[in-house]
Each structure stands twice: as C-alpha cells, then as structure tokens.
Amino acid sequence: xxxxxxxxxxxxxxxxxxxxxxxxxxxxxxxxxxxxxxxxxxxxxxxxxxxxxxxxxxxxxxxxxxxxxxxxxxxxxxxxxxxxxxxxxxxxxxxxxxxxxxxxxxxxxxxxxxxxxxxxxxxxxxxxxxxxxxxxxxxxxxxxxxxxxxxxxxxxxxxxxxxxxxxxxxxxxxxxxxxxxxxxxxxxxxxxxxxxxxxxxxxxxxxxxxxxxxxxxxxxxxxxxxxxxxxxxxxxxxxxxxxxxxxxxxxxxxxxxxxxxxxxxxxxxxxxxxxxxxxxxxxxxxxx
Amino acid sequence: xxxxxxxxxxxxxxxxxxxxxxxxxxxxxxxxxxxxxxxxxxxxxxxxxxxxxxxxxxxxxxxxxxxxxxxxxxxxxxxxxxxxxxxxxxxxxxxxxxxxxxxxxxxxxxxxxxxxxxxxxxxxxxxxxxxxxxxxxxxxxxxxxxxxxxxxxxxxxxxxxxxxxx
Numbered sequence: 001x002x003x004x005x006x007x008x009x010x011x012x013x014x015x016x017x018x019x020x021x022x023x024x025x026x027x028x029x030x031x032x033x034x035x036x037x038x039x040x041x042x043x044x045x046x047x048x049x050x051x052x053x054x055x056x057x058x059x060x061x062x063x064x065x066x067x068x069x070x071x072x073x074x075x076x077x078x079x080x081x082x083x084x085x086x087x088x089x090x091x092x093x094x095x096x097x098x099x100x101x102x103x104x105x106x107x108x109x110x111x112x113x114x115x116x117x118x119x120x121x122x123x124x125x126x127x128x129x130x131x132x133x134x135x136x137x138x139x140x141x142x143x144x145x146x147x148x149x150x151x152x153x154x155x156x157x158x159x160x161x162x163x164x165x166x167x168x169x170x171x172x173x174x175x176x177x178x179x180x181x182x183x184x185x186x187x188x189x190x191x192x193x194x195x196x197x198x199x200x201x202x203x204x205x206x207x208x209x210x211x212x213x214x215x216x217x218x219x220x221x222x223x224x225x226x227x228x229x230x231x232x233x234x235x236x237x238x239x240x241x242x243x244x245x246x247x248x249x250x251x252x253x254x255x256x257x258x259x260x261x262x263x264x265x266x267x268x269x270x271x272x273x274x275x276x277x278x279x280x281x282x283x284x285x286x287x288x
Numbered sequence: 289x290x291x292x293x294x295x296x297x298x299x300x301x302x303x304x305x306x307x308x309x310x311x312x313x314x315x316x317x318x319x320x321x322x323x324x325x326x327x328x329x330x331x332x333x334x335x336x337x338x339x340x341x342x343x344x345x346x347x348x349x350x351x352x353x354x355x356x357x358x359x360x361x362x363x364x365x366x367x368x369x370x371x372x373x374x375x376x377x378x379x380x381x382x383x384x385x386x387x388x389x390x391x392x393x394x395x396x397x398x399x400x401x402x403x404x405x406x407x408x409x410x411x412x413x414x415x416x417x418x419x420x421x422x423x424x425x426x427x428x429x430x431x432x433x434x435x436x437x438x439x440x441x442x443x444x445x446x447x448x449x450x451x452x453x454x
Contacts, residue, residue, distance in 0.1 A: 004330060004331025004332055004357070005314075005315065005328050005331050005357075006315065007310045007311075007312060008310065009289055009308070009310050010309060010310050011289060011290060011309055012290070012292075012308075012309025012310065012360060012362050012363075013309075014362065014363065038358055038359070038360065039333055039358055042312070042332075042333075042357075042358045042360070043332045043333065043358070045310070046331050046332055054309065056360070056363060058363045059363075064346075083352070084346070106333070106428070107333070107334075107336070107427050107428020107429075108353060108406070108409075108410075108425060108427070108428055109333065109336060109339055109353050109354050109355045109406070109428050110333045110355065110358070110428065112352045112353060112354050113333075113354050113355070113358060113359070193427070194424070194427055195334065195427050195428055
C-alpha cells in the first residue's frame with residue numbers, strides 16, 4: 001500500500017546537465033517523470049501514481065533564473081521557484097497577473113519548492129500560473145533529442161492534463177513577451193482558504209489606448225477540461241471603451257464558453273454563476 | 289534501487305547516511321537519524337508539521353522554510369538544515385519558542401515544531417510583519433487545537449522580543 005509517509009519505490013536520476021537529462025529521458029521514454037520542484041510529483045507518488053524512473057533537474061546548475069529586459073521580456077528557467085518569481089520586482093510591476101498567480105500559489109513552504117514552469121507543465125485545469133501565462137501570451141521552450149522547440153501557450157494545453165509536450169521533451173524555459181505601452185493585466189481566483197486549489201480562476205491582459213481596449217486576452221481555469229481562452233468575451237471588449245454596459249455584455253458572454261463539472265472543490269452550477277462576476281472583476285482590477 | 293551516500297548538516301551536526309531515491313528528507317530524519325521533532329502530518333505539503341529551514345545563499349535571510357515530506361533526501365546532499373531543536377543556541381529557546389511557551393501557543397504540541405520553525409522564518413523575512421501578514425504567513429501550518437489566536441499572539445510577542453534585542 002502506498003502511503004504519504006513511505007513513498008512507493010522509484011529510481012531517482014540526478015543528471016548534472018540538460019544534455020544528460022535529455023539522454024536519460026530518451027532512454028527511459030514513457031517510464032520516466034521529469035521533476036523540478038517536486039511538489040506535484042511527490043504528492044502524486046503518495047497516491048501511488050509514479051513512474052519507475054524520476055529525473056530530477058535539481059542538480060543542473062543555472063536553471064533557476066528569472067531574467068527581465070524591457071525589450072526582450074521575461075524569461076523564467078525551469079527551476080525558478082514560485083517564491084523567486086513572485087519576489088522579482090519586474091514581475092510585480094510589469095506582469096501583475098503572473099505575480100499574483102505565483103504569490104498566492106500554495107503555501108510559503110511549497111512556493112519555496114514548487115516552480116512556475118512545473119505549475120504550467122502539470123496542466124491541471126485549475127493551475128494558476130498557466131491561467132495567468134495564457135492571458136499574457138507566453139511561450140514554452142522545450143529541449144529534446146531533436147533540439148530546442150518553442151510552442152505558444154495557445155497551442156500548449158490540449159485536453160485534461162494533456163499538453164503539446166512530446167514524451168522525450170523537457171520544458172526548460174517560459175518566455176513572456178516584453179511589456180508594451182498600455183498593456184495591463186490581472187489575475188484572480190476563488191478558493192475556500194488561500195492554500196486550496198482554485199474553484200475557478202481568471203486572468204486578463206488588455207492593451208488600452210486612451211480608454212479604448214485595443215486587444216484583449218482573457219483566460220479561465222477550472223471551467224473546462226483545460227485552461228481556456230474566452231475568445232467571444234475578448235471580442236466583446238475589442239475596440240470598445242470599458243463602460244459598465246460593456247462589462248455587462250461581457251459578463252453575459254462568459255457562460256456560453258464554459259463546460260464546468262461538479263467536483264470536490266465546487267459545483268458546475270456555482271462555477272457558471274460566479275465566472276462572469278470573476279471575469280468582470282478581474283478586468284476592473286486590470287484597468288484600475 | 290540505487291543507494292546514495294549523502295552528508296546532511298542538521299542543527300550543526302554532520303550525518304553521513306545512505307538513502308534510496310524515494311526516501312523523503314522527513315523519513316530519513318525520523319527513521320534513520322532519530323530526529324523525531326520533525327513531525328509527519330499529512331505527507332503532502334498541506335499541514336506544515338514537517339517544516340524545516342534549509343540554507344540557501346539566494347535568499348536574503350540565507351535560509352528558507354520547506355516541507356521535508358516533499359523533499360527527496362538524495363537531493364539534499366551537502367545541505368545545512370535546521371529543525372526546531374536547532375533554533376535556539378546553547379540549550380536556550382529562541383524568542384519564538386519562548387513566546388509560544390509564554391503565550392500558550394502550544395496545546396497538544398504536535399504542530400509546534402513546524403509552527404516555531406515557520407514563525408522564525410516569517411519574522412526573519414519580515415521583521416515588521418503586521419497581524420494580517422503574520423496570519424497570511426502562517427498559512428501552510430495547520431493547528432487543530434488553539435484556533436490560531438494564541439499562535440498569532442505568540443508570534444507578535446516574539447516579534448517584540450526580537451526587535452527589542454536589535
């Protein structure tokens with residue numbers, strides 16, 4: 001019987017370079033899990049879900065970076081913890097949606113261990129960083145036997161816990177576009193206590209010009225099998241001044257794009273009822 | 289299964305042990321090293337009973353709190369770790385531990401080792417923490433006895449004692 005005190009056996013592999021990690025993953029293809037901070041992989045193991053091999057990235061030096069430049073944007077390495085990302089000044093000032101999704105994620109201890117890249121790669125429909133980064137239009141960089149590959153986060157989430165990552169690829173970095181003039185963002189979520197996973201979450205990223213919304217990206221989590229974009233709602237905002245009546249029209253557009261379920265954290269009925277309100281409030285927060 | 293020879297420095301004492309890849313730091317400390325002040329609560333990073341401090345040069349305070357139940361021991365080779373036993377020096381309690389005694393922040397005592405380690409990290413990171421920040425900071429450590437009021441009082445008292453000493 002697996003328990004949360006004694007984990008089921010697995011072989012831990014500790015490569016010291018990404019090239020070695022890629023080789024090991026190729027060798028044990030399908031039988032290996034790539035682990036960054038471990039807060040998700042170990043919890044899965046306590047429930048008996050673990051592959052025979054676990055490849056930890058912990059011994060590979062130089063993967064815990066958070067780099068920002070005005071022209072190049074933000075780059076987050078595979079081992080950069082939620083804590084480190086949330087404590088990077090430019091993340092807080094330039095990417096408020098990402099900042100909040102990292103700062104409120106789990107607990108102080110798990111933020112010190114878990115990573116932003118891992119949170120996205122886990123591809124839980126309720127994942128907070130994935131929701132924020134979908135709104136921000138991030139890119140995920142993989143390394144693998146065929147070299148590096150970049151994928152837009154729009155094409156990354158495929159279905160419930162299913163992503164565009166190939167079985168022999170390791171996510172090494174997430175890139176977020178450079179902040180442009182007039183771009184604002186926000187993230188919010190509903191939980192019972194803050195350390196819970198989200199009942200629902202929402203993130204928006206708007207390009208504003210003299211009070212007019214030039215473009216919009218709106219993402220929601222825990223309302224469908226994967227984190228989704230609300231394209232219909234984005235279209236309601238485009239080219240408009242954000243007035244109370246536009247926000248009402250936007251709220252009315254939300255429900256038709258959702259397919260929530262009843263689960264341990266909430267009901268489909270609640271999610272359908274509250275989602276329009278959450279999206280509206282997130283927009284209000286973004287535009288201040 | 290491969291065995292890894294590792295060296296852990298826990299509370300300024302060196303331990304050389306062999307561990308398997310799937311052994312957690314918590315399991316090694318409790319079962320192999322008899323450091324039973326580190327408690328097993330949920331095993332999934334929710335309750336904080338197993339909280340320890342790990343030295344980290346990237347942290348402004350030089351160390352950070354983690355859940356030892358989610359840490360694999362083999363990855364901790366060469367790390368410096370502090371448990372509640374190592375918080376005070378020369379057999380004395382540190383300010384946080386003393387305040388928990390004085391303010392009755394302890395009832396059954398099971399959460400206490402994690403609670404004092406976490407509170408120590410909290411006050412190191414934010415010496416001027418407001419009550420709200422203390423309450424937010426303590427999330428991730430569950431107490432089923434006190435209702436948290438006494439624990440928050442303890443942290444506030446410790447904060448005063450630490451700031452007075454400065």
